[in-house]
Amino acid sequence: QVRLVESGGGVVQPGRSLRLSCVASGFTFSSYVMHWVRQAPGKGLEWVAFISYDGGIKYHADSVKGRFTVSRDNSKTTLFLQMNSLRAEDTAMYYCAKGGGRPLGDAFDIWGQGTMVSVSS
């Protein structure tokens, strides 16, 4: 079945780096755009990053621009989020999500279970 599985979260000190991964299965990964979304404890959803089918187009939220970079490896059906210069306010559950394409108005139709990132000294 269609599935997204995130990994790479953990506890990290402020200023350090972390790389999240999201492995996709059950669909043609290279045909769909992908996103990262995060949710701080007890808070709402915040879109973090977008990457196009081939990785040629990327967008990042202002809150992470210059520190986080989204990328993908279609040969390994894997999405990544490289997070540098981490701050306490980056503490959140990080979800990867699949774009549903034009038929779904580009809505995020499949989500992973999330991976938790805690930034603390």
Place this chain on the structure above:
Amino acid sequence: DIQLTQSPSFLSASVGDRVTITCRASQGISNHLAWFQQEPGKAPNLLIYAASTLQSGVPSRFSGSGSGTEFTLTISSLRPEDFATYYCQHLNSYPITFGQGTRLEIK
């Protein structure tokens, strides 16, 4: 950036009730709006896309409407499994944003 404001932020209702959640956009977004349900400890689940189209597998008691700047999500007859938090999201342009959420609790 486009801001989305949901109302109410908190809603208390009973099984069988009809409830409506409103999402207002700070500028026109045509029908580029989605609705999600999120249960505690779980990932969001897509309910509605393109403002009014029901995602496959979602019960027909859920419906969406609206265009431009004002949108609604209606649950026609609440069931116990519907008590969760609901978010609207626009897909009109980047950055994509979400509403602040509406927490639906059992009265």
